[in-house]
Amino acid sequence: MRILITGAGGLLGRALVRRWQDRHVLLPLGRADLDVCDVAACHAAVTGFRPDAVVHCAAATAVDRCETQREEAFRINARGSAAIAAACHRAAVRLVAISTDYVFSGALGRPCDEWDRPDPLSVYGISKLAGEQAVREHCPDHCIVRTAWLYGSGGQGFVQAMLKFGAAEGPPLRVVDDQRGDPTSATALADGLGRVLMAGMVGTVHLSCAGGGTTRYDLAREILALRGLARSIEPCSSSACPRHAPRPADSRLDNMVMRLHAMPALPHWREALADFLQEHPDG
Numbered sequence: 001m002r003i004l005i006t007g008a009g010g011l012l013g014r015a016l017v018r019r020w021q022d023r024h025v026l027l028p029l030g031r032a033d034l035d036v037c038d039v040a041a042c043h044a045a046v047t048g049f050r051p052d053a054v055v056h057c058a059a060a061t062a063v064d065r066c067e068t069q070r071e072e073a074f075r076i077n078a079r080g081s082a083a084i085a086a087a088c089h090r091a092a093v094r095l096v097a098i099s100t101d102y103v104f105s106g107a108l109g110r111p112c113d114e115w116d117r118p119d120p121l122s123v124y125g126i127s128k129l130a131g132e133q134a135v136r137e138h139c140p141d142h143c144i145v146r147t148a149w150l151y152g153s154g155g156q157g158f159v160q161a162m163l164k165f166g167a168a169e170g171p172p173l174r175v176v177d178d179q180r181g182d183p184t185s186a187t188a189l190a191d192g193l194g195r196v197l198m199a200g201m202v203g204t205v206h207l208s209c210a211g212g213g214t215t216r217y218d219l220a221r222e223i224l225a226l227r228g229l230a231r232s233i234e235p236c237s238s239s240a241c242p243r244h245a246p247r248p249a250d251s252r253l254d255n256m257v258m259r260l261h262a263m264p265a266l267p268h269w270r271e272a273l274a275d276f277l278q279e280h281p282d283g
């Protein structure tokens with residue numbers, strides 16, 4: 001397939017390029033190559049390359065920053081998604097747009113499936129939901145893939161932070177134990193997205209690592225244990241570690257649509273994490 005990737009310099013974009021470059025003809029466009037907020041540039045990129053599909057990874061993903069930079073969040077996550085969706089529709093190209101578990105508030109007390117009503121808590125989540133709505137409105141031939149708690153090589157997220165702090169001396173690390181989600185390897189997600197693309201799936205699809213999810217605290221313990229780091233760690237509540245943006249208490253994703261289509265599940269999060277840390281011991 002010929003696949004154009006937006007936000008190709010980001011965590012997921014880089015994983016897609018690594019996993020797909022031998023199988024597909026790719027046009028990976030980083031922010032400097034294509035600003036997704038530029039309507040004319042989106043149109044020119046899509047009509048110029050004539051892909052079979054666009055995978056839209058570009059986003060404003062700094063959850064706390066979005067709280068204070070509200071306009072920027074909506075410009076990129078909502079208007080940028082509208083621009084790429086309109087360009088795909090005009091060129092009759094399938095759009096696979098990546099979205100997030102943070103469109104849910106996490107109040108259900110069970111994993112959220114594709115038919116649960118989104119009710120985001122943060123500007124990031126609200127702007128990503130607006131992006132989903134723009135994709136549905138402007139490009140009927142779409143697949144919106146919601147994923148969660150991504151990590152991968154070269155990232156600067158939770159896994160890398162735990163490796164760094166876990167290796168340092170100091171008092172016990174305090175990690176929140178009242179946020180549950182599905183830690184998801186960008187490599188495993190790239191492979192799953194490849195299957196979603198090849199199967200021509202449409203509509204809204206949840207795609208996250210299997211295993212029923214975990215808390216940030218248990219994820220941190222697993223990371224330290226896998227790397228043999230002895231620093232002690234203790235649970236705390238989100239209210240004890242306030243952040244700009246509220247986080248969902250339980251945003252685990254039920255990958256129901258994948259099951260209904262008899263598509264393979266992503267690996268268990270513990271297995272994917274162990275594979276990642278074996279390949280990238282320093283993150």
Ligand SMILES: NC(=O)c1ccc[n+]([C@@H]2O[C@H](COP(=O)([O-])OP(=O)(O)OC[C@H]3O[C@@H](n4cnc5c(N)ncnc54)[C@H](OP(=O)(O)O)[C@@H]3O)[C@@H](O)[C@H]2O)c1
Nearest residue numbers: 007009010011012031035036058059061100147148149150
């Ligand atoms: N990371 C997670 O935990 C997570 C969880 C669930 C869903 N997701 C979703 O997964 C997708 C990929 O996320 P990621 O983790 O790969 O995030 P990322 O590493 O922040 O990558 C996003 C990329 O988009 C680029 N970008 C920002 N504004 C742009 C614009 N106007 N035009 C073109 N590119 C622009 C960024 O460039 P700069 O670096 O220059 O800003 C960055 O390279 C996003 O849709 C995100 O919402 C992520």
